[in-house]
Amino acid sequence: MVALFGKLGLGAIHLPYAHTVRPTIPREEPRVTALWWVRRDIRLADNPALIEAQAAGTAAAVFAWTPAIDRWPGRRQAYLAKTLWSLRESTGGALGVRLGTEVDVVRAAAAECGAETVWAAQEYSPVGMRTQEAVREALAADGRELKLIGSPYAVAPGRVTKADGSEYKVFTPFSRAWRAHGWRAPAVGADGLSLQPLASDVNLDQQAAYGDTRDPLGFPPRFGEEAALRALEEFIGEDGENSPLNRYAETRDLPAMDATSRLSIALAHGEIHPRTVLSHTSRHSSTHARIFESQIAWRDFHADVLWRHPRAQRESLTDVLPEDAWSDSSEEAFTAWKSGHTGFPLVDAGMRELQATGVMHNRVRMVVASFLVKDLRVPWQVGADFFREKLLDYDHAQNQLNWQWVAGTGRDAAPFFRIFNPTRQAEKFDPDRSYIERWVPEIDTPGYAQPIVDHAMEREITLAAYKRRSGT
Ligand SMILES: Cc1cc2nc3c(=O)[nH]c(=O)nc-3n(C[C@H](O)[C@H](O)[C@H](O)COP(=O)(O)OP(=O)(O)OC[C@H]3O[C@@H](n4cnc5c(N)ncnc54)[C@H](O)[C@@H]3O)c2cc1C
Structure with missing residues (x-):
C-alpha cells in the first residue's frame, strides 16, 4: 500500500x-x-x-x-x-x-x-x-x-x-x-x-x-x-x-x-x-x-x-405538474422502462446497465429519469424507489434530490420545460453507439422493441400540462 x-x-x-x-x-x-x-x-x-x-x-x-x-x-x-x-x-x-x-x-x-x-x-x-x-x-x-x-x-x-x-x-x-x-x-x-x-x-x-x-x-x-x-x-x-x-x-x-x-x-x-x-x-x-x-x-x-427540507425525501419542493397529468396507463410502460425495452436505445442501454451492474453513468441517469417523468409521466418518486432497489451507490440525499432535479421540482432544478430528447442525447453523447451496442446488442435486428411512445407527442402533452399548472 x-x-x-x-x-x-x-x-x-x-x-x-x-x-x-x-x-x-x-x-x-x-x-x-x-x-x-x-x-x-x-x-x-x-x-x-x-x-x-x-x-x-x-x-x-x-x-x-x-x-x-x-x-x-x-x-x-x-x-x-x-x-x-x-x-x-x-x-x-x-x-x-x-x-x-x-x-x-x-x-x-x-x-x-x-x-x-x-x-x-x-x-x-x-x-x-x-x-x-x-x-x-x-x-x-x-x-x-x-x-x-x-x-x-x-x-x-x-x-x-x-x-x-x-x-x-x-x-x-x-x-x-x-x-x-x-x-x-x-x-x-x-x-x-x-x-x-x-x-x-x-x-x-x-x-x-x-x-x-x-x-x-x-x-x-x-x-x-x-x-x-x-x-x-x-x-x-x-x-x-x-x-x-x-x-x-x-x-x-x-x-x-x-x-x-x-x-x-x-x-x-x-x-x-x-x-x-x-x-x-x-x-x-x-x-x-x-x-x-x-x-x-x-x-x-x-x-x-x-x-x-426533510420533506424533500418524498415531496416535490415545487409542484410542476397537475395531479391529472400523471398517466394511469403507465404500468406497462413502467415495466418496459425498468427492463430496458422502451425502444429508445440510450434509455434501454442505461436501464440494462443498471439491472446488470448496479451502476449507471450520470448522463444516462438523467436521460432515463427524464424519460420516465416527462415522456411516461410517472411520478419521480416511483423512479427514485426503483433506483433505490438497484443502485450500489444509493445515497438517500443524492438519489431523491437528483430525481427532483431531473423532474424540475427540486432546488435549482432543470427547468421543467427542458425535456431531454433521448434520441438527440444518444447522438450527442454516444455518437458511435458503442455504449448502446454494449447493452442493446440486438439494436439493429427486428427483435428490438419499437418505441413505446412518440416522444414529440408526449413532449407536447407534458408541456401543455405544465402550462396549465403554471398558468403560462
Ligand atoms: C436520477 C439520478 C439519481 C442519482 N442517484 C445517485 C445516488 O443514489 N448516489 C450517488 O452517489 N449519486 C447519484 N446520482 C449522481 C451521479 O449520477 C453519480 O454520483 C455519478 O454517476 C457517480 O459516478 P462517478 O463516481 O464516476 O462520478 P464523478 O463524475 O467522478 O463525480 C465524482 C463524485 O461527485 C459526486 N457527484 C457526481 N455527480 C453528482 C450529482 N449529480 N449529484 C450529487 N453528487 C454527484 C459523486 O459522489 C461522485 O462520485 C444520481 C443522478 C441522477 C441523475
Whole structure:
C-alpha cells in the first residue's frame, strides 16, 4: 500500500494504519474507554470518530447490521458485507458486526466492553438524525455519552450560508461559497491501531454470497478502503498527465468511456472521505479539476437541501405538474422502462446497465429519469424507489434530490420545460453507439422493441400540462 502511493506520487494520501500490520491485541484485555460506532465511515484513514475513540484510551469498534439492512436488495447487502469484511480484516478481526437495531447493538456493545463514550460520524438525513438521537438517549440512560464528530461531507450541511445566515437556493452561488468556506485537511491520528476485539454475530461471508446467488453484484469487483484509494489514484493518474482527471471536462458525459472517477459507491459507504479526494484534486490547477470538484459540491448541496427540507425525501419542493397529468396507463410502460425495452436505445442501454451492474453513468441517469417523468409521466418518486432497489451507490440525499432535479421540482432544478430528447442525447453523447451496442446488442435486428411512445407527442402533452399548472 505504502509503495503503491509512493510510486504514483500520492505519498500524502494518509493511510495511518498499513493494512498488512495487524493491530496489537493485548493478552490481558484492558478496560475499553471508548467505542467507535461505525456508520457510513467504513474506513480507517481520515476518520475523526476513530481517531477520537483511540485518543480516549482503549477503544473497540462495532457496526449494527440492522433489520432495515436485512430488507435491502441482495446486491447492496453483498457489497456492504464485502466492505465490512475488508474493514474487519484491516482491524485484525477486532471490528464487531452485530445483528440488531443501532440502539440495541451500540448500547449492548458499550455496556459489554464498559465504554464510557461512543464516538460516531454525524448524519444529516432524516433517518440518520433520528437514529443518532435514539442512540444518544439510550446511552444516556446507562450513564454513557454519544459524541458525534465529522460527517460524510466535505462541508457539513448548514455550514454554507449567505451572509445573513440564510440558505442558498441556487447551486452556482452555493458552490462559490462552498469553495470559499473550504474544507479541513484529512484527519490524522496517532500512529498505530489498537482495538479491543468485539465478537461478531453476522456471517459476512454468507451475506456477501447471498448477493452473488440471488442478485449478482456484477460490478464492481472492487470494494473496501484500499480499492477506493486506488481508484482515486487511477483517476488522478501519475503527475496528473493524461489522466481521466485531466480530460474530465470533455469526457465526463460520454458513457462509453471510463472517464469518471467511479468513486460514488465508495463515497456512499464512506470507504473514502470527500476531504481525502479534494486534498488531491486541489493540487491540480486545471479547469478539469475544478469541474470535478464541483460534482463533490453537488453532493454537499443536496445533503444541505435535504437537511433543511426533510420533506424533500418524498415531496416535490415545487409542484410542476397537475395531479391529472400523471398517466394511469403507465404500468406497462413502467415495466418496459425498468427492463430496458422502451425502444429508445440510450434509455434501454442505461436501464440494462443498471439491472446488470448496479451502476449507471450520470448522463444516462438523467436521460432515463427524464424519460420516465416527462415522456411516461410517472411520478419521480416511483423512479427514485426503483433506483433505490438497484443502485450500489444509493445515497438517500443524492438519489431523491437528483430525481427532483431531473423532474424540475427540486432546488435549482432543470427547468421543467427542458425535456431531454433521448434520441438527440444518444447522438450527442454516444455518437458511435458503442455504449448502446454494449447493452442493446440486438439494436439493429427486428427483435428490438419499437418505441413505446412518440416522444414529440408526449413532449407536447407534458408541456401543455405544465402550462396549465403554471398558468403560462
Ligand atoms: C436520477 C439520478 C439519481 C442519482 N442517484 C445517485 C445516488 O443514489 N448516489 C450517488 O452517489 N449519486 C447519484 N446520482 C449522481 C451521479 O449520477 C453519480 O454520483 C455519478 O454517476 C457517480 O459516478 P462517478 O463516481 O464516476 O462520478 P464523478 O463524475 O467522478 O463525480 C465524482 C463524485 O461527485 C459526486 N457527484 C457526481 N455527480 C453528482 C450529482 N449529480 N449529484 C450529487 N453528487 C454527484 C459523486 O459522489 C461522485 O462520485 C444520481 C443522478 C441522477 C441523475
